Amino acid sequence: MPYHEMMVKPMREEVTRHGVTELRTVADVDAALGPGEGTALVFVNSVCGCAAGGARPALALALAHAVKPQQLYTVFAGQDLDATARARSYFADFQPSSPSVALLRDGEVMHFIHRHMIEGRAPQVVAADLVAAFDKYCSPQSAAKSE
């Protein structure tokens, strides 16, 4: 059952304030991820205290890096159920967990961070993992290599 919106609003804003677009409907998700062009990050937000409390600061730290995905999206697991299920269909090879992060390039999953990779790790460590993926898959040089 979803939590009261008043409770999750700060958790949404902790992500969207960094320029991440929230996808709240199936139509939002399809419009964003359907074209499957370029690089896109999907942050699956969550109330989960043991991991999400570290995942959101990690995302914020990573997005301060010079290289980052062209498109930044988030869905909220347990809250926006249909939108989250639809977003997960774009990375269906990976079992659902939240929080989690998918990095896609031209519609293909290039890097995935599961909840078990976030739990118990400092935000700086998770951010470093994300930044390494950004450098590997989102830099102009990496795009040129894949052409």
Added chain:
Amino acid sequence: MTVVVESPNGVAWVGRYHERTDRGVLLHDVAIHDPTSADQTRDVWIQRLLKFGIRIDQKHVVVPDAEASRIVRLQEWKPSTS
């Protein structure tokens, strides 16, 4: 925290650790590997979990205390060397 619980007879459970009591280790959202019926080794199975995530077989499991011979965080799990 997501952990791997291993038993002396080779069964392994991967799930979110809740608590350990006299009854055993309580896990949530659990994937189970039984070497007598699995089509891949435990090491290969866990490596797939690490990459693709945990496919939940049971929502809750209590692993009897005597069977929980080793508990390690999934992120710190290493393949067996034997």
